[in-house]
Amino acid sequence: MAAPARWSHVWVGAETGALKGVNLQKRQATNYTGGGALSRGEGVCALCWGDPAETEVLVGCLDRSVKLFSTEKGKFTESRLCPGGDGAFCGLAAHGSTLITCVESGLLKAWRDNAAENVSLELQAGSGLCRMRQDPAQPHRLATGGKENALKIWDLQRPEEPVFRAKNVRNDWLDLRVPVWDRDLQFLPASDKVVTCTAHRQVRLYDPSTPQRRPVLEVTFGESPLTALSLAPGATSVVVGSARGEVAVIDLRQGRVLKCLKGFAGSVRGLQCHPSLPLVASCGLDRFLRVHDLGDKRLRHKVYLKSRLNCLLLSTHQDWEEAPAAPAAVKEEEEADDALWDSMDTVPTLQPEGGRAKRAKKRKSSGP
Amino acid sequence: MAAGGQAPGGGNMAVGGAGPERGAEPPAPERVLFPPTFSVSEIKNKQRRHFMFVRWKQQQRKEKLALRKKRRKEREALGDKAPPKAVPKTIENQRVYDETTVDPNDxxxxxxxxxxxxxxxxxxxxxxxxxxxxxxxxxxxxxxxxxxxxxxxxxxxxxxxxxxxxxxxxxxxxxxxxxxxxxxxxxxxxxxxxxxxxxxxxxxxxxxxxxxxxxxxxxxxxxxxxxxxxxxxxxxxxxxxxxxxxxxxxxxxxxxxxxxxxxxxxxxxxxxxxxxxxxxxxxxxxxxxxxxxxxxxxxxxxxxxxxxxxxxxxxxxxxxxxxxxxxxxxxxxxx
The missing domain is CATH 3.40.50.10480 (Brix domain)
Incomplete structure (x- = not known):
């Protein structure tokens, strides 16, 4: 079980508490939470990489435990409890050896290595949070957003006040306040900008480097709440997913829908683009993991994963389309198999030639 | 039909089976010969057309019944050795496999x-x-x-x-x-x-x-x-x-x-x-x-x-x- 863990392309967290590694080449999903250990109380609600080399996955569960999963060993190595606040995790992040957790009631905490009481930082980001994300370029910068809780950008080196606090858009044509409900957000690399998507169907782009606190760009898409968002490679467009399974690529310069992706049956909960390849992976309540090509909009892979999926993590390996080298354990088995075949006597049958040849061929092709 | 057969135009050439020569050069315009066909719908007189159609329909039915009878006779002649009857194809039994089908042992x-x-x-x-x-x-x-x-x-x-x-x-x-x-x-x-x-x-x-x-x-x-x-x-x-x-x-x-x-x-x-x-x-x-x-x-x-x-x-x-x-x-x- 340990060997294939390294070759998983996508990690998916399910509502039943299962962490699944999916190898798309073999269309193979492995459940790394043991069969008896599943429980809905430990449903996975957040995933993130524990280190930049992507050998560790941090898994945030509903019961406020954060487990460390080693992709090298293929099993959970550590587990720690992160109490405080109410609700499920809405974001996890790792900064060096520090673990940053954020819960729905708005409590954002930074935990120093391992010791449960070792809270280095604690800040209140306001109630009704839906998502917390980390800036990949500057890992000490975080952004939060939620229901009636507009975007705030925090700097962990100056945690007293948010660095940027978004302002709600102007009242509508009836002079009524526009409700706020940010469902997902992401930092744009190589700039200060942050893009958010809301349950009121808007995609908004904020630019903290300008004095304007309102969004610099607003696009509405579809008819159902937008639930997930991911930045496409190149950072000029963004992929958004909705609660009815509508997924579109939206251009961030002109504010137009570039293309729509098809094949979704239910709400999209997790969406992630590959940082360099034109691929986007998505999972959601329809229990499928799908990988689409952003270039030609084709569905590349579709894997049924048996339970409702909450979040996913895409490995950023460049060569992930290539078949991985076969693990050593399988090789040994093959050799043992060969030895067994050699030790057997040839039994003359009606067509011994054909049978033997066929078998040999098969063995060769199944090898590495 | 007849007019089409007479025409030397290239439009009908593809139908005439010019397959093998297609790659070499554009085929020479030659007369394509179609087998003489007859269709009920070509009859201009409505009464006559209707009459012919009914007769055609009756003939079809007769052939079908004869075929069925022949098959039944064959089955009876073979007795126990008759091949099992084919299962009719329905939309349900030709259903596209759904990968979410629940396995009771899962x-x-x-x-x-x-x-x-x-x-x-x-x-x-x-x-x-x-x-x-x-x-x-x-x-x-x-x-x-x-x-x-x-x-x-x-x-x-x-x-x-x-x-x-x-x-x-x-x-x-x-x-x-x-x-x-x-x-x-x-x-x-x-x-x-x-x-x-x-x-x-x-x-x-x-x-x-x-x-x-x-x-x-x-x-x-x-x-x-x-x-x-x-x-x-x-x-x-x-x-x-x-x-x-x-x-x-x-x-x-x-x-x-x-x-x-x-x-x-x-x-x-x-x-x-x-x-x-x-x-x-x-x-x-x-x-x-x-x-x-x-x-x-x-x-x-x-x-x-x-x-x-x-x-x-x-x-x-x-x-x-x-x-x-x-x-x-x-x-x-x-x-």
Whole structure:
């Protein structure tokens, strides 16, 4: 079980508490939470990489435990409890050896290595949070957003006040306040900008480097709440997913829908683009993991994963389309198999030639 | 036809089997000879055309019958050694394989089902209590249909909607320990939709309802159903989505049917249409069973399954039927 863990392309967290590694080449999903250990109380609600080399996955569960999963060993190595606040995790992040957790009631905490009481930082980001994300370029910068809780950008080196606090858009044509409900957000690399998507169907782009606190760009898409968002490679467009399974690529310069992706049956909960390849992976309540090509909009892979999926993590390996080298354990088995075949006597049958040849061929092709 | 055959034009050349020379050079214009054909539709006289068509039809039928007779003779001649009869191809048995089909030995799916929203019912922790209501201001058949539905489902209560919003009804239902909410929607006095919401925390299914027959409109119906708890039959709910829907229907009826009532409610799924029938049966002898329909009968088709209770604006859907995307094959079924 340990060997294939390294070759998983996508990690998916399910509502039943299962962490699944999916190898798309073999269309193979492995459940790394043991069969008896599943429980809905430990449903996975957040995933993130524990280190930049992507050998560790941090898994945030509903019961406020954060487990460390080693992709090298293929099993959970550590587990720690992160109490405080109410609700499920809405974001996890790792900064060096520090673990940053954020819960729905708005409590954002930074935990120093391992010791449960070792809270280095604690800040209140306001109630009704839906998502917390980390800036990949500057890992000490975080952004939060939620229901009636507009975007705030925090700097962990100056945690007293948010660095940027978004302002709600102007009242509508009836002079009524526009409700706020940010469902997902992401930092744009190589700039200060942050893009958010809301349950009121808007995609908004904020630019903290300008004095304007309102969004610099607003696009509405579809008819159902937008639930997930991911930045496409190149950072000029963004992929958004909705609660009815509508997924579109939206251009961030002109504010137009570039293309729509098809094949979704239910709400999209997790969406992630590959940082360099034109691929986007998505999972959601329809229990499928799908990988689409952003270039030609084709569905590349579709894997049924048996339970409702909450979040996913895409490995950023460049060569992930290539078949991985076969693990050593399988090789040994093959050799043992060969030895067994050699030790057997040839039994003359009606067509011994054909049978033997066929078998040999098969063995060769199944090898590495 | 004749004119086409005479024409030296290149348009007909492809038909004439110029295949082998195509690659070499453009074929020389030569006369293409078609076999003489005759079609009934070419006859100009209407009476004559009709007469010829009838005769053609009769001939076809004769040939067919002769072929059938010949085949039967062959079978009889072979006796026991006759090859088994071919199974006719139907849309159902040619169904496109659905990868979500539930394997009964699958631990993960079993766990998922054992801990879902219906688990309290199947663990016998809750007793079903159902509220039946309609869209606002129901008329005619819808009212009667609700009454008849409440005689089928034990422990169900019909309430007048009184213009209340569903999102306001649901918290009240939960406070009064209702386990399910059924809303019948009507359009021009004809019931055409059904919303089935499991309480307290979902899921909610939206169905299209059609072919509603009330008790009065059913021929050879039995007497009024009794108060006994009916048995329930769920047919052909095979996929993961089908299982969820089937469990939803099952949780409408109490456990432990009273067999003395000899009443049975059937939800039969065929090609994604769910047929509801309500029968009384009797064992006439050891081999023979008689059934009698009690009504009402209706047909449902799943439109969407929503996670959580009714929320049309911010609800998240587990499954939405997208006709343009999903109905690509006639042999693909979702339930």
């Amino acid at each position: 631990e993960e799916v079993a766990f998922d089902e054992a801990t879902d929203e219906f688990a309290p019912y199947f663990n016998r922790q809750t007793v079903p209590k159902i509220l039946i209501t309609t869209s606002d201001r129901p008329r005619g058949r819808t009212v009667r249909f609700c009454e008849q539905l409440s005689t089928v489902i034990p422990n169900s209560h019909v309430y007048y909607r009184r213009g209340l919003a569903l999102k306001k009804i649901i918290p009240q239902c939960i406070a009064r320990d209702f386990t399910d909410l059924i809303v019948i929607n009507e359009d021009r006095k004809i019931p055409n939709g059904l919303v089935l919401s499991h309480l307290p925390d979902g899921p909610t299914a939206h169905f299209k309802m059609s072919s509603v027959r009330l008790r009065k409109e059913i021929k050879r119906k039995g007497k009024q159903p009794t108060e006994h708890v009916p048995e329930i039959i769920l047919n052909n709910f095979t996929t993961r989505l089908g299982h969820s829907v089937g469990r939803m229907f099952a949780s409408l009826f109490p456990h432990d049917p009273q067999f003395i009532g000899r009443q049975v409610a059937t939800f039969h799924n065929q090609r994604d249409y769910i047929f509801f029938r309500f029968h009384r049966y009797i064992f006439k002898s050891e081999k023979k069973v008689g059934i009698q329909e009690l009504g009402p009968r209706f047909t449902l088709k799943l439109r969407s399954l929503q996670k959580g209770t009714f929320d049309s604006k911010f609800g998240e859907y587990e499954w939405v039927h997208k006709r343009r995307e999903m109905d690509t094959s006639r042999r693909k079924f979702h339930l």
